[in-house]
Amino acid sequence: MGPDAATSVRSAPVTQRTANVIGLGLIGGSIAIGLRQRGWRVHGDDTRPGTETRAVELGVIDAGGLAPDADITFVAVPVLAVADQVGRALRETKGVVTDVGSVKSMVSEQCDDPRFVGSHPMAGSELDGLDGADPEMFNGAVWVVTPVPTTDDVTLAKITGVLRELGAEVVALSPDRHDQVVAVVSHVPHLTAATLMRLAVDRAEEHAPLLRLAAGGFRDMTRIASGRPDIWLDICAENRTAIIAALDELITGLASMRETVAADDRDALLAALTGAREARTNLPGRVVHPEELVEVRIRIPDRAGAAAEVFTLAADLGVNIANFEVVHLAEGNRGVAVVLIDAASSDVFKGGLIARGFKPSITALT
Numbered sequence: 001m002g003p004d005a006a007t008s009v010r011s012a013p014v015t016q017r018t019a020n021v022i023g024l025g026l027i028g029g030s031i032a033i034g035l036r037q038r039g040w041r042v043h044g045d046d047t048r049p050g051t052e053t054r055a056v057e058l059g060v061i062d063a064g065g066l067a068p069d070a071d072i073t074f075v076a077v078p079v080l081a082v083a084d085q086v087g088r089a090l091r092e093t094k095g096v097v098t099d100v101g102s103v104k105s106m107v108s109e110q111c112d113d114p115r116f117v118g119s120h121p122m123a124g125s126e127l128d129g130l131d132g133a134d135p136e137m138f139n140g141a142v143w144v145v146t147p148v149p150t151t152d153d154v155t156l157a158k159i160t161g162v163l164r165e166l167g168a169e170v171v172a173l174s175p176d177r178h179d180q181v182v183a184v185v186s187h188v189p190h191l192t193a194a195t196l197m198r199l200a201v202d203r204a205e206e207h208a209p210l211l212r213l214a215a216g217g218f219r220d221m222t223r224i225a226s227g228r229p230d231i232w233l234d235i236c237a238e239n240r241t242a243i244i245a246a247l248d249e250l251i252t253g254l255a256s257m258r259e260t261v262a263a264d265d266r267d268a269l270l271a272a273l274t275g276a277r278e279a280r281t282n283l284p285g286r287v288v289h290p291e292e293l294v295e296v297r298i299r300i301p302d303r304a305g306a307a308a309e310v311f312t313l314a315a316d317l318g319v320n321i322a323n324f325e326v327v328h329l330a331e332g333n334r335g336v337a338v339v340l341i342d343a344a345s346s347d348v349f350k351g352g353l354i355a356r357g358f359k360p361s362i363t364a365l366t
């Protein structure tokens, strides 16, 4: 397709791009300073008195308040405040909107505007609020987007483009699936770390040197317990069902481990620990190198959510998307999704796309 036949949604900016960030804490502050350092003008808003002034002084934002014409608005407030602030961002600004809350189902049900897609960076730190703001916090981190069938393709492409600019690897999941998965890999680990920490503190009353003996393993497992507790109250309230289900599974797993140890069943114990070791060793990392990429072009049919379906399929199949763009054809409102993926995944991705009625064409990038 020649350049005259298509208009890329990522055409070169003629003016400096502008972002708003609502909620200038650890995550909002990191997004704001990360975008500023990548050439954006950033406006920021926070209900806590003095926060905007401090953020300007620290060089985290350019100015307080919301810019109505901003290209993108990030909502980075506690989970239970997210839906209201997304609504406000959609009313008060013209660009696309995303939030970074740790739970996604509720906000995705409440905010079905085509200019909104929920998201969640799988990154953070133990530092507090603005003091922990780090422009590289998302570099190399997975950032989940949660498109729904009403999601506009261009909104999804614009938002994922900005998340990539922050260095993130973007993965799409449905909101419900996201909430079930993060219950297991983020929420329950946090509650487990807090419980382990409490166990150690209780025992330390009997054994004074216990905490001084805490070695690397204990420190690794409890690091996340030193994060600020506030955000977890909203997370546990909003994702209660999935968290309880995952806690029940963990309790069953621990009970089984208890039985194995009590019975001195060495074979069962070895099998359990070996399985865990292998799974830990095989945790996926960022593996894509440019020489291993292929370009997949997929005609997007004239219906809402087709690009989101392509993106979500990749996540379901474990296919790593290195870049994702929607190119709109000049005639009609059809488009082409141009997706860069790891060459090793091209067959499985192609098969999945064909099974869902898409007609992909794949080109190796040399």
Ligand SMILES: NC(=O)C1=CN([C@@H]2O[C@H](COP(=O)(O)OP(=O)(O)OC[C@H]3O[C@@H](n4cnc5c(N)ncnc54)[C@H](O)[C@@H]3O)[C@@H](O)[C@H]2O)C=CC1
Residues within 6 Å of the ligand: 022, 023, 024, 025, 026, 027, 028, 045, 046, 047, 048, 051, 076, 077, 078, 079, 081, 085, 100, 101, 102, 103, 120, 121, 122, 123, 124, 125, 128, 129, 130, 230, 231, 235
């Ligand atoms: N802390 C972490 O490691 C991660 C947090 N998240 C999510 O990001 C969001 C923000 O978390 P953090 O930055 O850690 O919290 P934080 O407590 O550091 O920052 C939240 C900020 O939002 C402000 N705020 C609260 N209500 C507001 C409103 N209605 N309007 C404007 N500002 C408001 C607060 O004053 C505070 O400065 C939460 O939804 C959390 O679940 C996502 C990934 C990681």
Ligand SMILES: O=C(O)C(=O)Cc1ccc(O)cc1
Residues within 6 Å of the ligand: 101, 102, 121, 122, 123, 124, 125, 126, 186, 224, 227
């Ligand atoms: O510090 C870490 O390793 C974390 O896991 C932080 C974190 C906290 C909450 C989230 O929703 C996502 C990430």
